[in-house]
Amino acid sequence: MKVHFTKMQGAGNDFVVLDETRGTLNLTVAQYQFLADRHFGVGADQILSVRSAPAGRPDIDFSYAIHNADGTEVEHCGNGARCFVRFVRDQGLTDKDVIKVQTMNRVLELHATPDGRVTVNMGAPQFEASSLPFDPAGLETQQQDLAQLFLLNLNENMPLAGVNTACAAIKNIVKIAIVSMGNPHAVQLVDDVDTADVEQIGPLVSKHARFPRGVNAGFLQIVSRSQVRLRVYERGAGETLACGTGACAAVVAGIRQGLLDASVQVSTRGGLLQIDWAGGEAPVMMTGPATRVFESEIDIPAAL
Numbered sequence: 001m002k003v004h005f006t007k008m009q010g011a012g013n014d015f016v017v018l019d020e021t022r023g024t025l026n027l028t029v030a031q032y033q034f035l036a037d038r039h040f041g042v043g044a045d046q047i048l049s050v051r052s053a054p055a056g057r058p059d060i061d062f063s064y065a066i067h068n069a070d071g072t073e074v075e076h077c078g079n080g081a082r083c084f085v086r087f088v089r090d091q092g093l094t095d096k097d098v099i100k101v102q103t104m105n106r107v108l109e110l111h112a113t114p115d116g117r118v119t120v121n122m123g124a125p126q127f128e129a130s131s132l133p134f135d136p137a138g139l140e141t142q143q144q145d146l147a148q149l150f151l152l153n154l155n156e157n158m159p160l161a162g163v164n165t166a167c168a169a170i171k172n173i174v175k176i177a178i179v180s181m182g183n184p185h186a187v188q189l190v191d192d193v194d195t196a197d198v199e200q201i202g203p204l205v206s207k208h209a210r211f212p213r214g215v216n217a218g219f220l221q222i223v224s225r226s227q228v229r230l231r232v233y234e235r236g237a238g239e240t241l242a243c244g245t246g247a248c249a250a251v252v253a254g255i256r257q258g259l260l261d262a263s264v265q266v267s268t269r270g271g272l273l274q275i276d277w278a279g280g281e282a283p284v285m286m287t288g289p290a291t292r293v294f295e296s297e298i299d300i301p302a303a304l
Contacts, residue, residue, distance in 0.1 A: 001025075001300045002298070003018065003300055004297050005298060006087060007295070008087060008290065008292055008293055010242065011288055012271055014045055015047065016043075016044040019050055020049045021051060027300070030304035032047050049066075050084060050087060053102065060102050060107065061101060066104075069236065072235075072236045074183055076103050076105070076106070078244020081244065082120060082244070082290040086291070099112075105182055108122070122245070122283060122284040123284070124281050124283050125179050125248070126179070129178065132215065147257045152210065154173070154205070155172050156208070156209065175188060176188050179248075179253055181248045181252075183245055185215065185217075185246055186218065187250050191221065196221075205217035206233055215235060216234050218230060218232050218246045218249060219231045225264075227264065227267070228251065228254065228266055230246065232268075234246070242270040244273065252277055262276060271288070273286060274286070274287040
């Protein structure tokens with residue numbers, strides 16, 4: 001099956017974008033994995049499928065689905081939302097500057113700006129354990145201003161034999177703040193993101209049994225009240241060069257702990273994102289780049 005695609009990236013978070021406005025391709029998990037494979041497919045952190053608005057929703061312009069590199073469908077992707085705006089405008093699917101799109105669990109309002117960047121109204125963050133979901137039963141907590149911080153045992157529910165190999169040279173207890181931006185995040189403060197043990201701690205947090213649907217593990221370094229550095233280990237994709245929802249979650253967590261102001265520049269390994277949040281029920285606003293890399297066709301094997 002030959003499929004036309006566009007390769008895009010937002011702050012280094014890269015996507016294969018598919019136009020499914022004329023009909024869904026109904027790809028399998030294995031076919032999504034093939035597209036994302038950097039050796040045999042196109043290569044991407046995620047696959048973004050652009051679709052028509054839901055039936056009976058004239059207030060919505062489009063919908064889209066996001067699949068991770070492992071083929072699992074996820075709720076939301078901030079960098080993908082920005083690439084979506086650039087894609088539908090470049091392809092002539094709309095000429096609007098403000099676009100409303102239905103994701104798995106919320107409606108996003110996206111703004112194309114004159115400087116080529118895109119601002120996304122990410123909606124209000126959620127902090128209830130059930131919204132991630134997250135099981136806090138029996139965990140020690142530390143209350144700091146508005147942020148309820150949980151002490152997560154990385155070795156919990158892990159066989160003793162695995163502790164020596166998987167947790168060697170790392171602390172077994174990490175302090176996390178949980179935030180949902182339509183998808184789940186567990187944010188921890190680190191002194192230096194360059195030396196943070198993302199490769200070991202990231203998957204242990206991301207796949208921890210306390211998060212039955214997995215979680216994106218954020219590692220946040222405070223530079224000043226208006227500047228942070230961030231690395232994110234994403235469920236189903238591993239560490240990515242940038243994570244838009246992760247940047248939002250990290251800034252929200254920092255603000256709730258009294259460490260950050262309402263407008264923060266987030267430095268990721270792939271570029272800069274601007275995050276603004278007034279607190280409370282206010283929506284989080286994210287501004288950043290979205291770039292078309294190339295277009296082509298690929299033959300996706302039917303039997304995988």
